[in-house]
Amino acid sequence: MESRYHPGRAVVSAIANAIPFVILPIFALRTLPNLLGPFLPPEVLSEVLSLESIILPLGIGVTILAALTAFFGKGLAGRAAFGTGRQLAKLAWVYFVFTGGLISLSLLGVSLFLDFHLLLYIFYAAVLLGALYFVVEYFVYRRAYRMAAYPTDHYAGGPT
Amino acid sequence: MQVKGRGALLIVRIAGIGALLAFMALALTTMALVIPGNLEILPPELDATSARFQDGRVYLDTTLGVGNNGYHDITDLSLFVQASVAGIQVSDYRTPPVTVSVGQRTFINVSVPMDLAPLASSGALIFLPANVEFTVGVAGTTTRGFISFGASFTFQQPVDPLIPQANLDLANGTLAVNGTAFQWTMPYTVETASFLQGNTTIRITIFNETGVLVGNTTAVVPLGTLVNGNATFQVTAAMGLDLATRPQNLTVRLELVLPGGLGVTDETVVAWDPGGG
Structure with a gap:
């Protein structure tokens, strides 16, 4: 019988999610002033650097939720709940870091705007389908998990 | 399972x-x-x-x-x-x-x-x-x-402006008796931006310091170039005598219609001195 809890998978998942949602973005933000500092106006630079206050809490949230999701086995309510939460945290991370898909800035007398919120909708769809996956997975594996965990319980797999 | x-x-x-x-x-x-x-x-x-x-x-x-x-x-x-x-x-x-x-x-x-x-x-x-x-x-x-x-x-x-200069040279005007009235002639200069084309009619109107009409005249000038011409006003005998005998401030109104109906008006107050003019 498969184990109900997976501490090893939790660590791997935490690292796998920390890299794109915390480590790489923070590394990029810390490197940015050295690379583009002379070319960017101070107000734009400070605005970009202020993203750290969004990336850190939401990124750490994604990492913790990812670890908790991987910690629970398939068919456990914890996995479904934390998995859905992880996906919503990813959605929030992308929404706030990319300012909802609308970026406008003034640079050396030129005003620029980039509206890619429609493109982000595709990403949101992917993230929400990921959340749906955990919900569907819970119902698909719930009965199997209960039959394995409580073989003598004749209510196992029944509606709760 | x-x-x-x-x-x-x-x-x-x-x-x-x-x-x-x-x-x-x-x-x-x-x-x-x-x-x-x-x-x-x-x-x-x-x-x-x-x-x-x-x-x-x-x-x-x-x-x-x-x-x-x-x-x-x-x-x-x-x-x-x-x-x-x-x-x-x-x-x-x-x-x-x-x-x-x-x-x-x-x-x-x-x-x-x-x-x-x-x-x-x-x-x-x-x-x-x-x-x-x-x-x-x-x-x-x-x-x-x-x-x-x-x-x-x-x-x-x-x-640059569309009309860099539009001047009426009162100081060099000449006032002459013409029958029972006076004829007042003075040089004018109109310069318009080089990209303007065609002709336009300018209307020059002069009022005395109490707002009474002294005289008016029109002239057709080509656009896009510097034009020097002479404007001639027919002035009544009473107004001519008034102008010939005492200095006063005159209001010169210049109306110019550019092609397409864009009408522009410039009004300036000019000191008139019969001894100097």
């Missing part, structure tokens, strides 16, 4: 991965536009040297060039120009949208119309040089409409 519903799980998983791959493909192919050389923009130049006058409007002719070496067509691309003089808007123009396909380089010829009629009352740009504040921008969409972009730039361009 057999797990039922794995098919549904697989469908959700595939749909999710498919959406993520579609997002990444669109995002990466769009980001290719920022690679130097993939998006070429030849910005439009706007200055008075490209000005022409037609139907009562000044048109500034310019060209916007766009080259697209990316992965997606650029659609709904348009250039917009806003111009104002002394806070008065004289132009708010947007070109019809065009599509720049992948691998294509397009040049959009633009004639930006500037309506000077709102300036007629203020005189800015008509008789005085002025800074025209331009806001020039481009906007468009790409990546199958998923991404909209735009850039705009504001700058000021000093522009």
Whole structure:
């Protein structure tokens, strides 16, 4: 019988999610002033650097939720709940870091705007389908998990 | 044990991965536009040297060039120009949208119309040089409409007036008796911007310091050049004697109608001294 809890998978998942949602973005933000500092106006630079206050809490949230999701086995309510939460945290991370898909800035007398919120909708769809996956997975594996965990319980797999 | 519903799980998983791959493909192919050389923009130049006058409007002719070496067509691309003089808007123009396909380089010829009629009352740009504040921008969409972009730039361009000089030389006027009335002749100078074409009729009216009409006259002058001429006024005997005997401030009103019906008026108060004139 498969184990109900997976501490090893939790660590791997935490690292796998920390890299794109915390480590790489923070590394990029810390490197940015050295690379583009002379070319960017101070107000734009400070605005970009202020993203750290969004990336850190939401990124750490994604990492913790990812670890908790991987910690629970398939068919456990914890996995479904934390998995859905992880996906919503990813959605929030992308929404706030990319300012909802609308970026406008003034640079050396030129005003620029980039509206890619429609493109982000595709990403949101992917993230929400990921959340749906955990919900569907819970119902698909719930009965199997209960039959394995409580073989003598004749209510196992029944509606709760 | 057999797990039922794995098919549904697989469908959700595939749909999710498919959406993520579609997002990444669109995002990466769009980001290719920022690679130097993939998006070429030849910005439009706007200055008075490209000005022409037609139907009562000044048109500034310019060209916007766009080259697209990316992965997606650029659609709904348009250039917009806003111009104002002394806070008065004289132009708010947007070109019809065009599509720049992948691998294509397009040049959009633009004639930006500037309506000077709102300036007629203020005189800015008509008789005085002025800074025209331009806001020039481009906007468009790409990546199958998923991404909209735009850039705009504001700058000021000093522009010479349409009528650099329009003077009536009262000091060199001559007052002569003509029967029972007086004939008052004086030189005038009218200079108009070189891009103006055709003829116009100027009307000169002179009032004395109490606002009573002294005389008026009209003259046809060619536009786009410096014109020196003589204006002749028929003045009544009483008014002629008044002018000949005492110095006073006279109001000279100059009315000029440019092609297209743009009427401009300039009014100045000139000291008249019969001893010096």
